[in-house]
Amino acid sequence: MAKKLDTSWFSLEKYNGLKDLDLSGWRQQLFTRRSISEVLLSPSEYVEFYKNDSKEGKESEESKELRLESIKQFQHWLNAQKGRKESSVEQAKRDFEQLKNNPIFSLDEKNTINPNESNYKYPFNTLSVESTPAKIIHRLGTAYMLNNVWSSCDRFSMRINITDIEKESINTPYDLLCINHGINETNWLANVMIDLSAPDKQIKLDFSHWLENYRKAIKYQPIKGYLPDIDLLGWEKNCLLPYIDLKLIAKIEKKTISSAAIAKLIFTDETKDFTDRVKRTIPDKAKILLMLRTTDIMAEKIKLS
Numbered sequence: 001m002a003k004k005l006d007t008s009w010f011s012l013e014k015y016n017g018l019k020d021l022d023l024s025g026w027r028q029q030l031f032t033r034r035s036i037s038e039v040l041l042s043p044s045e046y047v048e049f050y051k052n053d054s055k056e057g058k059e060s061e062e063s064k065e066l067r068l069e070s071i072k073q074f075q076h077w078l079n080a081q082k083g084r085k086e087s088s089v090e091q092a093k094r095d096f097e098q099l100k101n102n103p104i105f106s107l108d109e110k111n112t113i114n115p116n117e118s119n120y121k122y123p124f125n126t127l128s129v130e131s132t133p134a135k136i137i138h139r140l141g142t143a144y145m146l147n148n149v150w151s152s153c154d155r156f157s158m159r160i161n162i163t164d165i166e167k168e169s170i171n172t173p174y175d176l177l178c179i180n181h182g183i184n185e186t187n188w189l190a191n192v193m194i195d196l197s198a199p200d201k202q203i204k205l206d207f208s209h210w211l212e213n214y215r216k217a218i219k220y221q222p223i224k225g226y227l228p229d230i231d232l233l234g235w236e237k238n239c240l241l242p243y244i245d246l247k248l249i250a251k252i253e254k255k256t257i258s259s260a261a262i263a264k265l266i267f268t269d270e271t272k273d274f275t276d277r278v279k280r281t282i283p284d285k286a287k288i289l290l291m292l293r294t295t296d297i298m299a300e301k302i303k304l305s
Contacts, residue, residue: 005255009100010246010265017104018236024107026232027298029241030289032095032105033248039092040252049251050290096252103245132191140174145181179218188293190214230301239266240286243278247286 021029037046098105125131152166162170169177175190192210194203215221235241243266250257263274288294 002254002256004261005246005250005253005257007246007257007261007265010242012239012242012266012268014101014103015236015239015242018241021104021232023230023232023298023302026235027295027302028105028107029103030295030298032108033099033244034290034292034295036092036095036099037248037252039088040096045251049248096249099245099249103241136189140178143178143181146177149177176218188220230298235285235289238282238285240282240289242266243282244286244290 037049041049095105122131149169152162152170155162156166156170192207194207198206243262246257246262246265249255259278260275263278266278267274
């Protein structure tokens, strides 16, 4: 049975600096915590911590499996990088210790947002529909896990006979190949070819058909609360970052902490019992903060500001 988390290190005063953080500062806090969890949690622990269960309903097992495979691939890649794993683990451990002593991390220059890098400078791009940038094509198109497919493509281009299995692989939608090989960790993105010579009405009908059936094929549903409110004051008022830290530290140390214990630590009004709030409301709000989509939206808002 797991022991209870020692919270003698915790003090709400350590989070007073949240009042002074802008959007970039908040993004840094979330980014650092995700980096810690990616390195120090096992794949199954990572998926459990970031699961999207909420009052809206439980996350599908297929979605959990996709994220499990994604973090496995990331850690496999990290293990293959000589010297990089050691430095990443050392950095994660240092950040983990700082999480207890001084949980407000300063802005890392590596994570500074450059407005000139925004893909939204092109007027045809939107948050949910955009032309695929070259960096994504390169990252996915050079994935070593698909070397056999690339070899089959080369032989096909040179008119060399290939097997039926190879023919099937080179004609498989690229995004499905990536998902099946655990490459595309952002499995909510898809690349589609559109015949611009077709009438608008036909394109819209065909896209609607593709969207419905592709989502069924990969067992992926639209995210509830897709556009989260960027409410810095609300995040601070609801003590979301202290809540996340207590849960994350407990997960990494393989300890337990009850909702009642968290409520007493993060809400100082002793005349009220916040346990039910911590059980029912705070987890859903925290999950929105932990979504990779939230930090992506933060980045684009910073670029456009």
